[in-house]
Amino acid sequence: MHRRTIARSSLAAALALALALSACSTTATGDDQPTAAEAGDAAAARESSPPAGDAGTQPETDSGVDDGGVETGNGAVTAGSGWMGTNLGVAAAFAEWAFIDAFKFSRPWVSGVAAGEGRQPVWNDKRPLDLDDAGWVRSLLPDQIARTAMLTGPLPTRPAGRYVVLYEGQGELSYTAGASLVESGPGRDVLDVVDTAEIAINLVATDPDDYIRNIRVIMPGGVYATDPATLVMEPDADRSDYLSFEEHYESLIFHPHFLASLQGYGSVRYMNWMLTNGSIVSEWDDRPKLEDARWTVDGVPVEIMVELSNRTATNPWFTLPHLATDEYVRNFAVAVRDNLLPGLTPYVEYSNEVWNTQFAQHEYSREQGLAAGLDDEPFAAAIAFYGRRSSEIFAVWEEVYGGGEGFVAVLGSKTSDPDAVSRLALESGEAAGADLLAVAGYFGGRANWANNCDEVAAMSIDEFFDYLVDDSVPRAIDGIGRQIDVADDYGIALGIYEGGQHLRVNGCDGDDAKKEAIGDLFDAANRDPRMGDVYLEFFAAVDLAGVDLFSHYTNTGAWTRFGRFGAREHLLQSRSEMPKYDAIMTYAEQS
Numbered sequence: 001m002h003r004r005t006i007a008r009s010s011l012a013a014a015l016a017l018a019l020a021l022s023a024c025s026t027t028a029t030g031d032d033q034p035t036a037a038e039a040g041d042a043a044a045a046r047e048s049s050p051p052a053g054d055a056g057t058q059p060e061t062d063s064g065v066d067d068g069g070v071e072t073g074n075g076a077v078t079a080g081s082g083w084m085g086t087n088l089g090v091a092a093a094f095a096e097w098a099f100i101d102a103f104k105f106s107r108p109w110v111s112g113v114a115a116g117e118g119r120q121p122v123w124n125d126k127r128p129l130d131l132d133d134a135g136w137v138r139s140l141l142p143d144q145i146a147r148t149a150m151l152t153g154p155l156p157t158r159p160a161g162r163y164v165v166l167y168e169g170q171g172e173l174s175y176t177a178g179a180s181l182v183e184s185g186p187g188r189d190v191l192d193v194v195d196t197a198e199i200a201i202n203l204v205a206t207d208p209d210d211y212i213r214n215i216r217v218i219m220p221g222g223v224y225a226t227d228p229a230t231l232v233m234e235p236d237a238d239r240s241d242y243l244s245f246e247e248h249y250e251s252l253i254f255h256p257h258f259l260a261s262l263q264g265y266g267s268v269r270y271m272n273w274m275l276t277n278g279s280i281v282s283e284w285d286d287r288p289k290l291e292d293a294r295w296t297v298d299g300v301p302v303e304i305m306v307e308l309s310n311r312t313a314t315n316p317w318f319t320l321p322h323l324a325t326d327e328y329v330r331n332f333a334v335a336v337r338d339n340l341l342p343g344l345t346p347y348v349e350y351s352n353e354v355w356n357t358q359f360a361q362h363e364y365s366r367e368q369g370l371a372a373g374l375d376d377e378p379f380a381a382a383i384a385f386y387g388r389r390s391s392e393i394f395a396v397w398e399e400v401y402g403g404g405e406g407f408v409a410v411l412g413s414k415t416s417d418p419d420a421v422s423r424l425a426l427e428s429g430e431a432a433g434a435d436l437l438a439v440a441g442y443f444g445g446r447a448n449w450a451n452n453c454d455e456v457a458a459m460s461i462d463e464f465f466d467y468l469v470d471d472s473v474p475r476a477i478d479g480i481g482r483q484i485d486v487a488d489d490y491g492i493a494l495g496i497y498e499g500g501q502h503l504r505v506n507g508c509d510g511d512d513a514k515k516e517a518i519g520d521l522f523d524a525a526n527r528d529p530r531m532g533d534v535y536l537e538f539f540a541a542v543d544l545a546g547v548d549l550f551s552h553y554t555n556t557g558a559w560t561r562f563g564r565f566g567a568r569e570h571l572l573q574s575r576s577e578m579p580k581y582d583a584i585m586t587y588a589e590q591s
Helices: 012-020 041-047 245-252 256-261 302-312 326-339 360-371 378-401 418-427 450-457 461-489 512-527 529-545 579-590
Strands: 084-087 110-113 137-139 144-150 161-168 171-177 179-185 188-193 199-206 213-218 222-224 227-232 242-244 267-269 315-320 347-350 408-412 436-443 493-501 549-552
Touching (some): 161 245, 171 179, 171 188, 267 302, 315 326, 326 378, 360 378, 378 408, 418 461, 461 529, 493 529, 512 529
Parallel strands (some): 084 549, 315 347, 408 436, 436 493
Antiparallel strands (some): 110 144, 161 188, 161 213, 171 199, 179 188, 222 242
């Protein structure tokens, strides 16, 4: 193993280069509880109610993704602290509208029945839909319609205004919930969208010989080329650098609210965008593609993730699918190497939380480890296989990069169990090449435990903050400290792959009144300015202890019973309304 200097690397050079290239097109583009996808926006979105090659094979890296002449600096999109990073929510997250084309974060099609003579409407009748390889509906059964929606879920507000729907083919679209059709022409509809409800689209009819496809739902507004992180709804008539979303969505790609929310971060972890947990992707040909109808089914293409890191001058952190073949790994690495701006460093991790017995990637690793005879004990076999496969993946990246200095090799571990996970993987010799040991850095998790329900439900908010400061945060620091000892023993760095508060409502033996009281307490605590103070103290302690990088979970996400992970609840909030986000940015600025 080799120790690489990771933290505090300046991103100023990357930003300077991004500025220099801005006129040119780029060539590409705590506990056993799950801490990420099953607790986030994905689960909430799923259950929300209906709206009212081989070694010689190289990938195609000239994807056509370009910057459209958009500048990435001048104070608009700035490089942040190398220490402070963030996880993104899932691409379907209703609170984080990342793309100007809202259809890219739409929900998957469902089959439904429209109201008609003698029949009642059905939101999802479970009938199969005839989809092409990109996910467009080729034909409909009798009385069948295909439904989708975007900006769904418990949002207090949404971007309102005139949305433009563009499409190819022949058929009929209708719009419901918060969207009303105000103008229609061949291949182009204009919608009036209110801020109180989602956008629902129904494919009512389609011509199988020229089916409706390439639907784009373009959000209102535009930007000035020199300031892509600021939304412009009414451009100055005297300015010639205005880029409307309808005309420039393909090159702009990212919504300015989303870009602005990432200012100050030094790294972005793409675990949720890659749909890593339980991924079924193994072959390169099955990867998410630019031409996919939406990026919420198979994940976001590597070209788009690299482009986001380029435009925000953030180091990308990739979590490769646990079933990925060597060809997939190699082609992914080539795509990153050829398209990520010099000065930015990718972080490479095999899957996510393979130690977590609730995830499919753990089951797979256990089966593979036992079959290979790596250990007779199932959990130990899973961790040994995880170490081995991680090492194999690092070796592929070293081949692509001509050595190990162009990327950071990440080995994930369980915070509360350094001996059973970290040392087991490292001492087995299977994890050769790791640069960074990554663990979770959460506090507040014990407040979720069912056996603490009565005590927590009876707490005042003052008592709860006393608990966080006097008990929970010190426990978290102690657990991280034990992992720093392990990392030091093996001469590698320690980072936090997910962290922050971990307040979600569990158990209470079905006592709804107590669950509601705890939920209200957790909401109030997250909105209280004192949470910002706790965050700042937590960051300082973790930093001082020797952690090289902290990746908060998550940047933006609506708060639900699954957790209050988002530093901000939605992208229209001001910084003063978000104590966690303000603390994160404050610490990043001070770093």
